[in-house]
Amino acid sequence: MLLRNRLLRPQITSFLSPSSSPPLKTQPLTLSFRTLISNPTLRNPTPNRHVSASKATANPAIFDKTLMFIPPGVDPAEVTENMVLSGSNIVLGPYAGDAKIKEVEFVKSSARAKDCPKHDRPEFAILGRSNVGKSSLINALVRKKDVALTSKKPGKTKLINHFLVNKSWYFVDLPGYGFAKAPEAARMDWSAFTKGFFLNRDTLVAVLLLVDASVPPQKIDLDCANWLGRNNIPMTFVFTKCDKMKAGKGKRPDENLRDFQQFIRENYRVQPPWIMTSSVTGFGRDELLLHMSQLRNYWDQ
Numbered sequence: 302m303l304l305r306n307r308l309l310r311p312q313i314t315s316f317l318s319p320s321s322s323p324p325l326k327t328q329p330l331t332l333s334f335r336t337l338i339s340n341p342t343l344r345n346p347t348p349n350r351h352v353s354a355s356k357a358t359a360n361p362a363i364f365d366k367t368l369m370f371i372p373p374g375v376d377p378a379e380v381t382e383n384m385v386l387s388g389s390n391i392v393l394g395p396y397a398g399d400a401k402i403k404e405v406e407f408v409k410s411s412a413r414a415k416d417c418p419k420h421d422r423p424e425f426a427i428l429g430r431s432n433v434g435k436s437s438l439i440n441a442l443v444r445k446k447d448v449a450l451t452s453k454k455p456g457k458t459k460l461i462n463h464f465l466v467n468k469s470w471y472f473v474d475l476p477g478y479g480f481a482k483a484p485e486a487a488r489m490d491w492s493a494f495t496k497g498f499f500l501n502r503d504t505l506v507a508v509l510l511l512v513d514a515s516v517p518p519q520k521i522d523l524d525c526a527n528w529l530g531r532n533n534i535p536m537t538f539v540f541t542k543c544d545k546m547k548a549g550k551g552k553r554p555d556e557n558l559r560d561f562q563q564f565i566r567e568n569y570r571v572q573p574p575w576i577m578t579s580s581v582t583g584f585g586r587d588e589l590l591l592h593m594s595q596l597r598n599y600w601d602q
């Protein structure tokens with residue numbers, strides 16, 4: 302499992318202040334994939350093809366392999382544009398499958414990492430600023446209105462909530478960070494509380510780091526991505542609220558997205574996965590579930 306996590310972890314080149322964030326010294330991901338290809342024991346060798354591929358970036362005219370997330374089991378030399386999931390930079394690989402959600406049940410809320418359910422199943426943690434749409438995304442993915450509680454007011458989710466899907470893996474809904482109205486002390490508490498979770502869960506397949514596409518890139522999101530990267534925690538950037546494509550004040554949402562994608566391009570040696578979603582329209586739902594299935598099935602081997 303540790304080896305798997307190493308293969309999937311983000312590889313940051315530099316961050317906002319390069320001097321404070323030295324590049325991670327890791328092997329290029331492609332070497333690890335070759336090793337995998339030479340020993341494939343795939344559980345679901347046939348990718349689920351019902352989801353549309355291609356149109357990989359905000360500008361579909363650009364297809365650049367070096368900007369794609371290439372999952373385990375795929376030879377980078379063989380990647381073509383039609384293998385890329387729509388609205389993302391994610392290549393669909395041989396581990397994708399079993400993406401359907403048949404049942405979901407709330408398991409428990411925990412105030413501390415050590416009170417969480419025991420480490421026995423793979424889990425995906427949903428992380429992001431308060432109000433970014435974490436709980437809504439869980440509801441959209443499981444196609445139920447109120448499995449996870451949502452609110453217009455930031456700060457709705459206050460505990461670590463485990464949801465068991467298909468009796469085999471977990472979604473973990475977490476409190477948001479960076480609630481602007483919270484006093485500094487409360488924000489730091491959040492940090493100690495949830496950092497404990499990330500650093501102590503060996504069953505964590507990946508963090509879905511949610512980023513609001515309707516506002517410009519926020520330093521706190523970049524800092525969070527940086528922290529995950531430095532702690533070798535695999536992550537996928539999930540852009541939320543992509544239905545809000547009308548310009549408000551400042552830049553248009555598609556410009557915000559492009560700015561964030563530019564940040565990813567410039568700061569990662571190996572591109573982490575990113576995907577656009579909307580919990581209102583369901584945009585990106587099936588694609589995100591497929592991506593999660595390929596990470597999970599790989600992790601499960």
Ligand SMILES: Nc1nc2c(ncn2[C@@H]2O[C@H](COP(=O)(O)OP(=O)(O)OP(=O)(O)O)[C@@H](O)[C@H]2O)c(=O)[nH]1
Nearest residue numbers: 431432433434435436437451452456457458477580
């Ligand atoms: N237009 C639009 N609104 C969304 C979307 N996702 C969430 N929202 C709205 O954003 C608000 C916050 O959603 P939540 O899911 O509660 O956000 P959260 O990240 O769980 O918030 P905390 O639990 O407070 O950290 C709610 O009013 C949602 O209806 C989306 O994709 N599009």
Ligand SMILES: [Mg+2]
Nearest residue numbers: 435436457458
């Ligand atoms: Mg919430």
